[in-house]
Amino acid sequence: MKICVLVKEVPDAAVQKRIDPNTMRLDRGGEKNLNPFDTHALEAAMQIKEGGAIPVEEVVAVTMGPGSAVRALHKAVALGADRSVHLSDDALAGSDVCATGYSLAKVLESESPDLVLLGQQSDDGECYTIGAVVADHLRMPSLTQVIKIDVNDGKLRCERQAEYGYDTVEVELPAVISVGDAINEPRYPSLKAIMGAKKKPLDTKATGDVGIDGGMVGEAGSKTAVLALNPPPAKEAGEIIEDEDTNETVEKIVAWLDERKLI
Amino acid sequence: MAGILVYALHDDEGNFNKNSLGAISEAAKLSGEIGGDAAALVVGDIADDACASLGNYGAAKVYRAKSVPEGLAQPIVDAMAKVIQDEGISYALFGGGLLGFEIGAGLTARLNAGVTMEVTEVKVQDGKLVSERPILQDSQIADVGYVSEPGIIISRLNAFDTKETGGTAEVIDVEVELSPWSTKATMVQRGEQRGADVNIEDADILVGGGRGLGAAEGFKLAEELAESMGGAVAATRAVVDAGWYPYAAQIGQTGKTVAPKLYLAAGVSGAIQHKVGMQNSENILAINKDPNAPIFEFSDLGVVGDLHKIVPKLTEAIKAKKGG
Numbered sequence: 001m002k003i004c005v006l007v008k009e010v011p012d013a014a015v016q017k018r019i020d021p022n023t024m025r026l027d028r029g030g031e032k033n034l035n036p037f038d039t040h041a042l043e044a045a046m047q048i049k050e051g052g053a054i055p056v057e058e059v060v061a062v063t064m065g066p067g068s069a070v071r072a073l074h075k076a077v078a079l080g081a082d083r084s085v086h087l088s089d090d091a092l093a094g095s096d097v098c099a100t101g102y103s104l105a106k107v108l109e110s111e112s113p114d115l116v117l118l119g120q121q122s123d124d125g126e127c128y129t130i131g132a133v134v135a136d137h138l139r140m141p142s143l144t145q146v147i148k149i150d151v152n153d154g155k156l157r158c159e160r161q162a163e164y165g166y167d168t169v170e171v172e173l174p175a176v177i178s179v180g181d182a183i184n185e186p187r188y189p190s191l192k193a194i195m196g197a198k199k200k201p202l203d204t205k206a207t208g209d210v211g212i213d214g215g216m217v218g219e220a221g222s223k224t225a226v227l228a229l230n231p232p233p234a235k236e237a238g239e240i241i242e243d244e245d246t247n248e249t250v251e252k253i254v255a256w257l258d259e260r261k262l263i
Numbered sequence: 264m265a266g267i268l269v270y271a272l273h274d275d276e277g278n279f280n281k282n283s284l285g286a287i288s289e290a291a292k293l294s295g296e297i298g299g300d301a302a303a304l305v306v307g308d309i310a311d312d313a314c315a316s317l318g319n320y321g322a323a324k325v326y327r328a329k330s331v332p333e334g335l336a337q338p339i340v341d342a343m344a345k346v347i348q349d350e351g352i353s354y355a356l357f358g359g360g361l362l363g364f365e366i367g368a369g370l371t372a373r374l375n376a377g378v379t380m381e382v383t384e385v386k387v388q389d390g391k392l393v394s395e396r397p398i399l400q401d402s403q404i405a406d407v408g409y410v411s412e413p414g415i416i417i418s419r420l421n422a423f424d425t426k427e428t429g430g431t432a433e434v435i436d437v438e439v440e441l442s443p444w445s446t447k448a449t450m451v452q453r454g455e456q457r458g459a460d461v462n463i464e465d466a467d468i469l470v471g472g473g474r475g476l477g478a479a480e481g482f483k484l485a486e487e488l489a490e491s492m493g494g495a496v497a498a499t500r501a502v503v504d505a506g507w508y509p510y511a512a513q514i515g516q517t518g519k520t521v522a523p524k525l526y527l528a529a530g531v532s533g534a535i536q537h538k539v540g541m542q543n544s545e546n547i548l549a550i551n552k553d554p555n556a557p558i559f560e561f562s563d564l565g566v567v568g569d570l571h572k573i574v575p576k577l578t579e580a581i582k583a584k585k586g587g
């Protein structure tokens with residue numbers, strides 16, 4: 001089978017993220033990285049491939065994003081993907097979840113995957129929704145926040161936590177599964193894999209190449225609009241103690257607890 | 264188009280989820296301002312009077328899709344999409360949790376509709392709904408509007424209070440044809456309780472343990488500290504997923520909501536999904552080695568340091584103080 005893994009380039013965790021007040025979009029300057037949740041999706045793909053319960057011919061990393069996003073694809077290939085697809089088009093800039101999910105579904109359609117894996121959330125938008133949007137467009141079953149996948153008789157047995165505890169769900173292929181960070185411990189890429197990543201095939205596609213209706217994407221095709229940005233309600237800053245001398249730190253904590261009659 | 268449709272989630276015993284009830288009350292309030300009815304959608308074979316009782320929270324109508332199973336999103340997308348289209352409903356509203364994210368996202372695709380998530384407040388501007396959505400670790404709040412109807416609103420846990428108004432809802436049965444792909448996922452087991460059945464909701468003092476405890480054994484430190492103060496131990500999803508601590512002790516979006524006198528977080532980063540379950544604690548004390556951990560943004564006392572050094576000494580000091 002063929003597994004496609006959705007990967008996204010996001011600002012590095014160390015970068016203070018901000019919205020550009022002129023465009024109302026995320027300021028994407030500064031260091032960038034592969035969305036950490038997507039490394040778990042890649043690892044899940046590799047474990048299915050290496051597990052042998054079902055033959056996997058190919059793992060393909062897929063992203064939608066500006067030119068710089070090829071670096072996320074290189075990282076994905078270094079982590080084990082066989083090749084990658086980059087959907088890149090100025091017409092896509094400013095897409096909301098509705099437009100992004102539609103666009104990703106279109107590019108995935110052109111790959112006809114048997115399984116689509118993705119992260120449970122992106123580090124920047126934190127919308128948690130792309131998986132289920134993509135699945136409905138692709139007319140595939142889906143489950144999000146999955147922390148265990150077993151392949152059995154060509155079906156997936158998945159576990160995830162929902163409102164009332166842990167659910168075990170059997171999902172037929174083809175399917176779209178978003179994975180939580182508890183699913184695995186992603187491997188580190190080898191130096192050889194990092195060096196070789198740029199040599200693996202990378203297809204760049206524009207909206208027209210995969211049949212995307214230009215009216216449904218980008219800022220103009222989006223169904224939500226950011227009307228205003230406001231600061232959160234002011235909150236009194238808490239007290240901070242840096243632990244230098246632990247005995248002293250503990251004394252301070254006990255005094256704080258005592259003052260509030262908590263002990 | 265008019266009206267707001269709320270998904271009323273229920274457990275296997277047919278008890279409605281508190282966050283769904285809060286969303287119904289919110290929908291009733293909002294539809295009073297924008298016109299149309301607040302309606303709820305219920306799946307499964309739920310009795311007439313149970314459905315009608317949602318009127319007590321403000322639902323004028325309850326659409327019941329008896330043949331649609333509860334617990335997995337896609338069949339419910341089929342049901343909600345049908346009602347929204349047949350009745351010309353303007354907005355779908357979901358209480359905080361998990362399933363609402365999946366159903367709301369499915370509707371986004373099916374109806375080509377805008378979606379907002381983690382919404383903490385909904386307001387009316389020019390007769391339309393606008394979501395207040397905190398973004399970037401709650402550092403800003405975006406007002407997000409919809410360019411067309413329907414619009415999908417997925418709220419944050421505990422965003423809306425329930426309001427009991429009396430009254431019963433009209434119950435309307437709907438026949439739903441499931442999409443072929445909606446039947447390709449099947450529930451094998453729902454709501455499994457992993458680990459011991461512990462009670463954290465009645466404790467005045469809670470020690471919350473996170474991944475920073477390092478291993479399941481690390482919870483011993485949290486238990487000894489809690490014991491010294493006469494409290495109980497709670498946990499994050501990360502450690503419950505890892506099997507370090509029971510699910511019954513989990514706080515947050517897919518766990519419990521608590522408001523003890525003291526919440527002492529040890530090795531907890533303070534992710535939004537955890538915060539929503541404990542932010543109303545009277546006093547929040549956090550021990551974390553990362554000075555940039557989000558938990559310090561909402562703690563009253565933050566201690567930057569290694570919990571493995573601090574917690575054992577703190578336990579001893581509290582014991583000594585109590586003994587003396």
Ligand SMILES: Cc1cc2nc3c(=O)[nH]c(=O)nc-3n(C[C@H](O)[C@H](O)[C@H](O)COP(=O)(O)OP(=O)(O)OC[C@H]3O[C@@H](n4cnc5c(N)ncnc54)[C@H](O)[C@@H]3O)c2cc1C
Nearest residue numbers: 006007063064096097118119121122125126127128129130
């Ligand atoms: C701060 C902020 C708030 C936003 N709020 C909203 C909002 O309320 N409503 C709305 O409609 N849009 C919103 N957006 C826009 C939205 O984030 C983008 O449309 C984005 O491309 C998809 O959302 P996500 O990455 O947060 O998705 P998530 O659902 O959190 O991402 C899950 C997974 O989907 C995959 N994925 C996501 N994007 C891509 C991509 N471009 N290429 C490949 N794989 C991808 C990754 O595997 C990722 O792990 C917001 C953006 C920002 C920066």
Ligand SMILES: Cc1cc2nc3c(=O)[nH]c(=O)nc-3n(C[C@H](O)[C@H](O)[C@H](O)COP(=O)(O)OP(=O)(O)OC[C@H]3O[C@@H](n4cnc5c(N)ncnc54)[C@H](O)[C@@H]3O)c2cc1C
Nearest residue numbers: 473474475499500501515516517530532536537552553570
């Ligand atoms: C739909 C959804 C639902 C969710 N529901 C929930 C929920 O109900 N409850 C919940 O809790 N989460 C939930 N989550 C997960 C949540 O987003 C976080 O992943 C989780 O809360 C993180 O747990 P943690 O703080 O234990 O781990 P981490 O985020 O890994 O944090 C560990 C912290 O420990 C600190 N640390 C490490 N070592 C030490 C040391 N020696 N001394 C001191 N500090 C140390 C680190 O600096 C770090 O800040 C949900 C997520 C999603 C997407």
